[in-house]
Amino acid sequence: xxxxxxxxxxxxxxxxxxxxxxxxxxxxxxxxxxxxxxxxxxxxxxxxxxxxxxxxxxxxxxxxxxxxxxxxxxxxxxxxxxxxxxxxxxxxxxxxxxxxxxxxxxxxxxxxxxxxxxxxxxxxxxxxxxxxxxxxxxxxxxxxxxxxxxxxxxxxxxxxxxxxxxxxxxxxxxxxxxxxxxxxxxxxxxxxxxxxxxxxxxxxxxxxxxxxxxxxxxxxxxxxxxxxxxxxxxxxxxxxxxxxxxxxxxxxxxxxxxxxxxxxxxxxxxxxxxxxxxxxxxxxxxxxxxxxxxxxxxxxxxxxxxxxxxxxxxxxxxxxxxxxxxxxxx
Amino acid sequence: xxxxxxxxxxxxxxxxxxxxxxxxxxxxxxxxxxxxxxxxxxxxxxxxxxxxxxxxxxxxxxxxxxxxxxxxxxxxxxxxxxxxxxxxxxxxxxxxxxxxxxxxxxxxxxxxxxxxxxxxxxxxxxxxxxxxxxxxxxxxxxxxxxxxxxxxxxxxxxxxxxxxxxxxxxxxxxxxxxxxxxxxxxxxxxxxxxxxxxxxxxxxxxxxxxxxxxxxxxxxxxxxxxxxxxxxxxxxxxxxxxxxxxxxxxxxxxxxxxxxxxxxxxxxxxxxxxxxxxxxxxxxxxxxxxxxxxxxxxxxxxxxxxxxxxxxxxxxxxxxxxxxxxxxxx
DNA sequence: CTCGCCATCTTGAACGATCCAAATTGGATA
DNA sequence: TATCCAATTTGGATCGTTCAAGATGGCGAG
Numbered sequence: 259x260x261x262x263x264x265x266x267x268x269x270x271x272x273x274x275x276x277x278x279x280x281x282x283x284x285x286x287x288x289x290x291x292x293x294x295x296x297x298x299x300x301x302x303x304x305x306x307x308x309x310x311x312x313x314x315x316x317x318x319x320x321x322x323x324x325x326x327x328x329x330x331x332x333x334x335x336x337x338x339x340x341x342x343x344x345x346x347x348x349x350x351x352x353x354x355x356x357x358x359x360x361x362x363x364x365x366x367x368x369x370x371x372x373x374x375x376x377x378x379x380x381x382x383x384x385x386x387x388x389x390x391x392x393x394x395x396x397x398x399x400x401x402x403x404x405x406x407x408x409x410x411x412x413x414x415x416x417x418x419x420x421x422x423x424x425x426x427x428x429x430x431x432x433x434x435x436x437x438x439x440x441x442x443x444x445x446x447x448x449x450x451x452x453x454x455x456x457x458x459x460x461x462x463x464x465x466x467x468x469x470x471x472x473x474x475x476x477x478x479x480x481x482x483x484x485x486x487x488x489x490x491x492x493x494x495x496x497x498x499x500x501x502x503x504x505x506x507x508x509x510x511x512x513x514x515x516x517x518x519x520x521x522x523x524x525x526x527x528x529x530x531x532x533x534x535x536x537x538x539x540x541x542x543x544x545x546x547x548x549x550x551x552x553x554x555x556x557x558x559x560x561x562x563x564x565x566x567x568x569x570x571x572x573x574x575x576x577x578x579x580x581x582x583x584x585x586x587x588x
Numbered sequence: 589x590x591x592x593x594x595x596x597x598x599x600x601x602x603x604x605x606x607x608x609x610x611x612x613x614x615x616x617x618x619x620x621x622x623x624x625x626x627x628x629x630x631x632x633x634x635x636x637x638x639x640x641x642x643x644x645x646x647x648x649x650x651x652x653x654x655x656x657x658x659x660x661x662x663x664x665x666x667x668x669x670x671x672x673x674x675x676x677x678x679x680x681x682x683x684x685x686x687x688x689x690x691x692x693x694x695x696x697x698x699x700x701x702x703x704x705x706x707x708x709x710x711x712x713x714x715x716x717x718x719x720x721x722x723x724x725x726x727x728x729x730x731x732x733x734x735x736x737x738x739x740x741x742x743x744x745x746x747x748x749x750x751x752x753x754x755x756x757x758x759x760x761x762x763x764x765x766x767x768x769x770x771x772x773x774x775x776x777x778x779x780x781x782x783x784x785x786x787x788x789x790x791x792x793x794x795x796x797x798x799x800x801x802x803x804x805x806x807x808x809x810x811x812x813x814x815x816x817x818x819x820x821x822x823x824x825x826x827x828x829x830x831x832x833x834x835x836x837x838x839x840x841x842x843x844x845x846x847x848x849x850x851x852x853x854x855x856x857x858x859x860x861x862x863x864x865x866x867x868x869x870x871x872x873x874x875x876x877x878x879x880x881x882x883x884x885x886x887x888x889x890x891x892x893x894x895x896x897x898x899x900x901x902x903x904x905x906x907x908x909x910x911x912x913x914x915x916x917x918x
Numbered sequence: 919c920t921c922g923c924c925a926t927c928t929t930g931a932a933c934g935a936t937c938c939a940a941a942t943t944g945g946a947t948a
Numbered sequence: 949t950a951t952c953c954a955a956t957t958t959g960g961a962t963c964g965t966t967c968a969a970g971a972t973g974g975c976g977a978g
Binding site for chain 1: 966967
């Protein structure tokens with residue numbers, strides 16, 4: 259068992275003081291080039307790595323960021339999270355940060371967890387996925403001056419805090435335009451009840467695209483809970499109308515899957531587009547709007563480290579464009 | 589901004605010494621009950637939380653465990669990971685540990701990352717998901733006496749290190765028995781090429797169940813890469829034989845999905861069972877063998893903390909039973 | 919020749935917890 | 949009342965790093 263290599267070991271080996279070694283690591287420009295090299299050689303020869311714990315104790319910073327891992331809300335729409343987490347971890351590593359996970363069954367406990375992570379682990383920042391109107395979590399964090407970024411816009415005030423999001427309206431608009439280009443006119447929309455920022459955003463893109471093409475969207479959309487069964491029911495309802503749509507854009511792959519079943523059951527030809535490009539969409543050949551999750555994660559880290567490393571106090575938000583993945587269903 | 593609460597603050601407030609506060613936290617039994625309560629009250633009144641960094645520096649332990657987050661190998665079989673991660677994080681929190689993520693593009697870099705995590709962060713242990721024959725990672729960790737558990741058996745030597753696994757053979761056997769009970773006799777199997785521990789295990793369960801029922805499995809199985817397209821091809825092949833199977837058990841949901849397409853294309857009636865119970869299976873109504881991932885994660889943490897907290901040096905491995913989730917396809 | 923300045927490097931203290939050894943207390947016993 | 953033992957409590961050292969301030973040496977200006 260080799261003895262522990264500390265900054266003092268390196269210092270002895272390079273025949274300088276501890277502080278000089280520290281300077282080589284944290285402020286290389288104030289060390290003479292020749293000395294710097296000698297120290298660097300000692301560092302790699304000994305395999306020295308600075309103890310985060312000791313560093314943290316002195317500086318109060320941990321180089322750790324935290325993300326919540328959720329209990330897989332919905333089987334079909336889950337698995338979006340692990341792509342995001344991977345991107346987050348990868349980009350964070352490159353920036354010298356590590357990623358810590360936490361769970362929380364409700365918002366209140368999540369705040370308790372923040373408190374714990376901050377005081378016990380000196381966490382540097384948080385990445386939140388999805389925020390609601392008047393989210394108490396962001397208020398709590400902001401009150402205490404804790405650095406955080408959200409993946410998902412703050413729907414109340416766009417300048418409330420740094421955020422990264424995907425332009426859902428652009429996604430549904432793109433899907434609608436694609437269908438229009440293929441000759442469809444009566445294009446329906448299956449979405450969630452009004453009130454959720456994400457849902458309203460996605461609906462608005464569809465509506466705007468139809469209007470731009472001179473089509474009246476009235477009566478062509480339905481509001482429903484996010485599930486396969488509800489998607490099927492709503493689509494049946496749309497198809498049973500006097501002038502049924504020949505295509506439908508959906509706010510999620512779950513709804514799209516339901517819609518697809520309704521279409522097949524009715525024995526009609528109708529194009530279906532989903533949202534999120536989940537594995538399910540890929541598996542069954544469902545055309546779907548794909549979010550650039552890896553990119554979104556990377557930008558979250560960028561914003562967070564910009565704040566943490568003191569480059570910017572309030573970095574500009576990032577709005578990413580989704581892309582349509584065309585498969586068999588449209 | 590409230591002043592930082594340290595062990596000294598608590599000590600002053602409860603009118604005892606720092607050491608007494610420390611004892612209340614780490615060895616409560618040696619402190620008089622009355623004193624203990626007074627200290628506990630001070631702790632909660634002040635909202636004190638021990639600094640992990642300081643504790644870690646003194647004890648050399650971080651109460652941190654690491655898991656690798658993979659770049660979603662395969663869309664369809666991914667999303668198994670996030671359920672596992674959630675279970676892991678939740679159970680670890682209950683045991684007083686936190687979960688850290690890391691990425692690695694290959695085995696060599698993964699070992700470099702171990703080294704980094706261990707020396708810079710004093711990581712306490714690792715959870716590895718999936719190991720190969722003669723895995724260099726487990727050897728490296730074992731050489732250095734680092735605590736770790738694998739989710740997945742070591743296929744060479746079952747006693748090499750603590751592990752948790754799901755009994756794949758029992759899963760395919762259960763699926764086969766289910767089909768036998770429904771009158772099927774010629775039950776096929778779609779699996780991966782021989783050589784992978786997991787794949788061979790799953791195949792063996794099917795074979796054993798057939799033999800036990802007096803059916804000769806010869807010629808009823810195919811070896812193929814894990815993809816939808818290959819699954820379809822292999823199933824077509826099976827169906828084109830002289831005595832085509834009336835049902836098929838698959839080593840994954842990807843293969844099952846392909847098989848399902850082949851069955852529909854051929855216009856025959858044949859039951860299909862998948863493996864892993866992915867969201868895709870749930871979405872399309874595919875009967876599938878489900879792994880108890882939350883339970884597996886929890887047991888991984890149990891084994892790891894048993895080692896870390898010194899209760900046991902080499903805790904007994906855990907083999908969990910999967911369950912068949914019946915849906916439309918079988 | 920002396921002084922000051924700059925660049926470079928060194929020294930002592932501090933972060934907040936735990937460990938170790940020594941000191942104090944209270945009660946029982948002689 | 950003095951003594952002893954066990955149960956608690958106390959003070960000092962320590963983990964590895966960074967911060968703040970001090971020391972060194974060379975060089976040009978007055």
